[in-house]
Amino acid sequence: MTSLRGNQKFPKSVRVRSRLDFAAVYERGLRIGDACMALIALANEDSRTRLGLAVSKRCGNSVRRNRLKRRLREAFRLSRAELPTGLDLVIQPRANTPIQLAALRQSLISLTKRAAKKWAAQTRTSRADAASSDATPGAP
RNA sequence: GAAGUGAGCCAAGCGGUCGCGGCGGAUUGUCUGAGUCGUUCGCACUGCGGAGAAAUUCGCACUGCGGCGAUUCGGCGUUUCGCCGAGGAAAGUCCGGGCUUCAAAGGACAAGGUGGUGGGUAACGCCCACCGGCCGCGAGGCCAGGGACAGUGCCACAGAAAACAAACCGCCUUGUGGUUUACUCCGCAAGGUAAGGGUGAAACGGUGCGGUAAGAGCGCACCAGCAGGCCGGGUGACCGGUCUGGCUCGGUAAACCCCACCUGAAGCAAGGCCAAGCAGAGAGCAAGGCGAGUCGCGCGAACUUCGGUUCGCAACGCUCGCCGCGACGCGGUCCGCGCCGGACGACUCUCGGGUCGGCUGCACGAGGCGGCGAGCAAUCGCCGUCCUAGAGGAAUGACCGCUCACGACAGAACCCGGCUUACCGGCUCACUUCGGGG
RNA sequence: GGCGUCGUAGCCAAGUGGCUAAGGCAACGGAUUGCAAAUCCGUCACGCGUGGGUUCAACUCCCACCGACGCCU
Numbered sequence: 001m002t003s004l005r006g007n008q009k010f011p012k013s014v015r016v017r018s019r020l021d022f023a024a025v026y027e028r029g030l031r032i033g034d035a036c037m038a039l040i041a042l043a044n045e046d047s048r049t050r051l052g053l054a055v056s057k058r059c060g061n062s063v064r065r066n067r068l069k070r071r072l073r074e075a076f077r078l079s080r081a082e083l084p085t086g087l088d089l090v091i092q093p094r095a096n097t098p099i100q101l102a103a104l105r106q107s108l109i110s111l112t113k114r115a116a117k118k119w120a121a122q123t124r125t126s127r128a129d130a131a132s133s134d135a136t137p138g139a140p
Numbered sequence: 141g142a143a144g145u146g147a148g149c150c151a152a153g154c155g156g157u158c159g160c161g162g163c164g165g166a167u168u169g170u171c172u173g174a175g176u177c178g179u180u181c182g183c184a185c186u187g188c189g190g191a192g193a194a195a196u197u198c199g200c201a202c203u204g205c206g207g208c209g210a211u212u213c214g215g216c217g218u219u220u221c222g223c224c225g226a227g228g229a230a231a232g233u234c235c236g237g238g239c240u241u242c243a244a245a246g247g248a249c250a251a252g253g254u255g256g257u258g259g260g261u262a263a264c265g266c267c268c269a270c271c272g273g274c275c276g277c278g279a280g281g282c283c284a285g286g287g288a289c290a291g292u293g294c295c296a297c298a299g300a301a302a303a304c305a306a307a308c309c310g311c312c313u314u315g316u317g318g319u320u321u322a323c324u325c326c327g328c329a330a331g332g333u334a335a336g337g338g339u340g341a342a343a344c345g346g347u348g349c350g351g352u353a354a355g356a357g358c359g360c361a362c363c364a365g366c367a368g369g370c371c372g373g374g375u376g377a378c379c380g381g382u383c384u385g386g387c388u389c390g391g392u393a394a395a396c397c398c399c400a401c402c403u404g405a406a407g408c409a410a411g412g413c414c415a416a417g418c419a420g421a422g423a424g425c426a427a428g429g430c431g432a433g434u435c436g437c438g439c440g441a442a443c444u445u446c447g448g449u450u451c452g453c454a455a456c457g458c459u460c461g462c463c464g465c466g467a468c469g470c471g472g473u474c475c476g477c478g479c480c481g482g483a484c485g486a487c488u489c490u491c492g493g494g495u496c497g498g499c500u501g502c503a504c505g506a507g508g509c510g511g512c513g514a515g516c517a518a519u520c521g522c523c524g525u526c527c528u529a530g531a532g533g534a535a536u537g538a539c540c541g542c543u544c545a546c547g548a549c550a551g552a553a554c555c556c557g558g559c560u561u562a563c564c565g566g567c568u569c570a571c572u573u574c575g576g577g578g
Numbered sequence: 579g580g581c582g583u584c585g586u587a588g589c590c591a592a593g594u595g596g597c598u599a600a601g602g603c604a605a606c607g608g609a610u611u612g613c614a615a616a617u618c619c620g621u622c623a624c625g626c627g628u629g630g631g632u633u634c635a636a637c638u639c640c641c642a643c644c645g646a647c648g649c650c651u
Binding site for chain 1: 231537539549551
């Protein structure tokens with residue numbers, strides 16, 4: 001019960017916050033997406049999965065953008081138990097992204113799982129062909 | 141009751157669970173970050189005493205730095221409790237200020253802005269009251285409102301003519317040629333004429349009477365307008381009255397311009413502080429010392445067969461011993477003349493520019509609410525009371541229940557005063573017109 | 579958050595306050611050709627981003643709004 005409550009929290013340590021972290025994700029992250037949003041994922045050294053949001057002006061006025069960000073944070077908060085660990089995520093919603101929480105949550109989960117699977121595959125191959133690839137630490 | 145005008149206010153509400161940001165309290169880890177106290181701890185300076193030929197070393201005392209321990213505060217984190225947590229426009233960034241840095245400290249010019257009068261204000265291009273013009277039956281609304289007699293420019297097309305007016309057609313007079321019953325008609329020339337014509341956005345006052353060859357402010361009356369004088373009212377814009385004059389003057393200054401007044405520039409990504417690494421600048425540039433031996437080089441003297449030889453000096457190099465230090469080591473490169481010396485590099489210390497990061501600026505203010513007073517009002521004064529967002533990849537969301545009018549436009553980012561723009565609707569007050577009733 | 583530039587046909591664009599607006603590319607129609615290309619001729623702006631205002635008259639001058647782009651980090 002305590003662990004569930006802990007998982008449902010949303011402290012600052014599970015968010016991508018620094019400019020350098022964002023730059024790293026943009027530079028070396030893996031880009032996937034669906035009709036709802038684009039997601040950029042990068043494996044981090046930590047065991048936690050962190051969330052960052054990048055909502056462009058194309059998504060509407062500031063009230064709509066704020067609402068979208070809040071719903072995405074809420075989707076992330078409610079789904080933390082189901083998400084794979086050890087990833088930095090940056091989410092870019094599209095212009096026609098729906099506002100309904102359930103749709104956002106479903107999209108977030110499936111995209112994140114796909115990203116984790118791809119990272120695992122990539123880490124295996126990079127380990128196989130070169131031991132010198134120290135720049136991309138693999139998820140355990 | 142219907143239609144409308146103006147001013148102001150509200151921006152769905154209530155409850156529960158979870159989550160987010162800030163502040164405050166408690167809790168418990170950590171960083172030992174800062175201060176204070178302590179120390180049979182370490183190092184350094186200075187002084188005193190002892191040992192050695194010397195370099196040096198040993199002991200004691202004082203001061204400083206470090207280590208360790210205790211304690212207080214602080215930073216970061218855990219758990220937990222309480223309080224607070226977007227707007228009337230938070231928007232556009234169109235004006236005005238505060239604040240900050242830079243510049244100047246006087247005056248003039250340029251450039252830009254404003255433009256009826258009086259008041260309000262920190263200030264404004266804002267607000268209030270009044271004046272003037274236009275619209276509306278009215279309550280009211282709109283206007284942008286200095287100067288066209290300071291000067292310059294422009295007024296297309298059309299029209300005879302578009303600015304110190306002007307004669308195309310027409311009208312009239314005179315002369316003249318022809319013609320006719322007839323100065324009747326036609327033509328030509330000279331002159332008069334702004335009444336009539338069509339054009340245009342705009343054509344140089346309007347109507348009537350007189351006057352005339354025809355006409356004309358040519359004269360007169362009334363009206364409109366201009367300029368000036370006087371009287372009265374008003375702080376003033378201006379208003380009312382009266383007299384005189386020339387008799388009539390186009391529009392455009394959101395064209396240049398003139399007049400009066402205002403304006404230094406940039407903006408919180410301003411600016412300040414802290415730590416880190418990196419350019420750059422300056423300073424230091426030394427730690428090796430003592431003793432002994434010696435091949436070679438060097439210098440000096442003597443001898444010489446002019447090839448050299450011998451002796452001395454010095455201790456650059458080398459070797460050994462001891463001592464010291466930052467310890468497999470103890471001046472790297474170049475110039476130079478062996479010493480001394482100079483330059484560069486490395487190292488150490490200090491200063492320092494922007495950058496990234498952190499802290500700050502950052503929320504008590506031209507503040508809100510209530511009352512009383514001054515004022516037509518905008519607004520101001522006094523008293524009481526309240527503290528009411530402060531993020532930083534950026535806080536207000538999710539779920540459930542209930543109620544209703546079924547929820548518009550829309551999200552703080554240094555802060556205020558305005559303007560403008562967007563907007564589902566609802567409420568209050570005052571007033572107008574029409575209809576009905578008393 | 580702040581500062582600045584621009585908006586004219588499908589595209590690139592010129593345009594002193596005075597003609598429902600110069601050009602070029604594209605498109606369409608015609609001529610030419612056996613058929614095309616090239617060439618020649620012609621057509622294409624419901625009013626110059628939108629709405630007000632000044633003016634006799636506005637793409638042009640003034641005000642407000644809308645949209646696009648750039649710079650400061």
